[in-house]
Amino acid sequence: MKKIYTLTLNPALDKSTTVERVEAEHKLRCENPKFEPGGGGINISRALKKLGGESVAIYPKGGPTGEHMQLLLDKEAISQYTISSQNWNRENFIVVEQSTNKQFRFGMPGPALLQTEVDAILAYLNKLEDIDFFVVSGSIPEGVPTDFYKSVAKIVNAKKGKLILDTSGKALQEALKEGVYLCKPNIGELGQLVGEELDTIPKQEAAALKVIKDYNVEILVVSLGAFGAFLATKDQIYHVSAPSVNKKSTVGAGDSMVAGMLFQLAQNKSLFETLKYGIAAGTAATMNTGTELCKKEDVESLYHWITEHHMKNGTHY
Ligand SMILES: Nc1ncnc2c1ncn2[C@@H]1O[C@H](COP(=O)(O)OP(=O)(O)OP(=O)(O)O)[C@@H](O)[C@H]1O
Ligand SMILES: [Mg+2]
Known part of the structure; x- marks a missing residue:
């Protein structure tokens, strides 16, 4: 079986609920929330699993939100490698207003990663022995240099893995200079x-x-x-x-x-x-x-x- 990894630097715990109407000043009585693990690479690992494929989801895990995310991914039987991070993983909030069917998405900023945590991710990648496909998806949090995906590309290419990239802006440009299989x-x-x-x-x-x-x-x-x-x-x-x-x-x-x-x-x-x-x-x-x-x-x-x-x-x- 092919060895597939996904990397998510900025994962999120998505908390969704519904309410009859979103109104200022009133107490809004919401339904029981549903929690889902999210973020580019994590979503790709979860969708791949639903299609019948296996991968290892790599992501920084911090605080109770990180624990919750790991638990939810365990329930979906997703293999994981986590790097412990000092800052808690973010939690996004999604509300569907039932009266209009409008969806309100409140996205929180991702927590910064420390230099030691960034180094720990690269050290883990350097240790990987066989990589068939390595998927990098999503934005880069504070504390991570914009050429981080370029460093990832260098490691993956040296190991003859195929890098699949889904990101934007400077991070995309930097990685493309190094070498990407599919973007x-x-x-x-x-x-x-x-x-x-x-x-x-x-x-x-x-x-x-x-x-x-x-x-x-x-x-x-x-x-x-x-x-x-x-x-x-x-x-x-x-x-x-x-x-x-x-x-x-x-x-x-x-x-x-x-x-x-x-x-x-x-x-x-x-x-x-x-x-x-x-x-x-x-x-x-x-x-x-x-x-x-x-x-x-x-x-x-x-x-x-x-x-x-x-x-x-x-x-x-
Ligand atoms: N309105 C739509 N109807 C049908 N298919 C759609 C629609 N929107 C997206 N898709 C499907 O999803 C694919 C990816 O969509 P899109 O081009 O919007 O990607 P994206 O902007 O990267 O999305 P995301 O916001 O999830 O990052 C499309 O190629 C198409 O197959
Ligand atoms: Mg996209």
């Missing part, structure tokens, strides 16, 4: 990287090819929300549209998409199958309310639909 920006993140507004398909494709030429990245999957995604390498571009579904919440679509692609890559599937399954997983996540990730049965049925209704081969290069 999944959304169209806004790609635009930010090339410093241009990408409002047409030709501009989007040209930007992806420029990133492949200017940086050290083999595969770029650019996600386009409800429009699906395209995959670019230096030799080919595949486009796949997302099937239209009854969308409930797009939260977690990007993480489910990365998990879907990882599931295919770990089974040595082709890049076209990888893209189609990733889109199926991303779209499947949007069929669920709140922070819920994709369900395997939805992913499979969307994947079959895409395969039947799409061109046999989406390449046009």
Whole structure:
């Protein structure tokens, strides 16, 4: 079985509840809260598990929120490696207002990591013996240098692992200089990287090819929300549209998409199958309310639909 790791520097315990109406000054009587572990890499490990894959989720764990997160991940039978952190993990708060079905998401800032904790993460990575895929997802907390993902890339590449990256801004740029196997920006993140507004398909494709030429990245999957995604390498571009579904919440679509692609890559599937399954997983996540990730049965049925209704081969290069 392939050895897969995910890294989440800024994990969160998501606390969700519902209330009839959100109103100032009144006491708001909420339903019993539901807790879920979250943060990019953790979500990818959880979605991958639902699809039938295994991974080790690496994350800093601090305080009672960290203990709670570990317990919840244990319940989902997710393998974990935690680095103890002095500061407590953050807790986000999500409220659905029943009268309007509006979702209010209160995100807390992530706690800073100490230098010793940052070093401990790198020391653990240096010790890993076999890495097939290493997934880095999410933002970088205070106390961590912006080139941290570059250091991760260096270690993973030296061990012949394949690095999958889903982040943005400077952290993305730095890691791309070092060497990334697959990177999944959304169209806004790609635009930010090339410093241009990408409002047409030709501009989007040209930007992806420029990133492949200017940086050290083999595969770029650019996600386009409800429009699906395209995959670019230096030799080919595949486009796949997302099937239209009854969308409930797009939260977690990007993480489910990365998990879907990882599931295919770990089974040595082709890049076209990888893209189609990733889109199926991303779209499947949007069929669920709140922070819920994709369900395997939805992913499979969307994947079959895409395969039947799409061109046999989406390449046009
Ligand atoms: N409204 C939608 N309808 C159908 N599919 C969607 C929709 N939004 C997202 N998806 C699916 O999820 C994939 C990833 O979505 P998106 O491009 O929004 O990623 P993202 O911006 O990285 O998401 P996130 O906010 O979770 O990080 C898309 O390629 C598509 O398959
Ligand atoms: Mg994203």
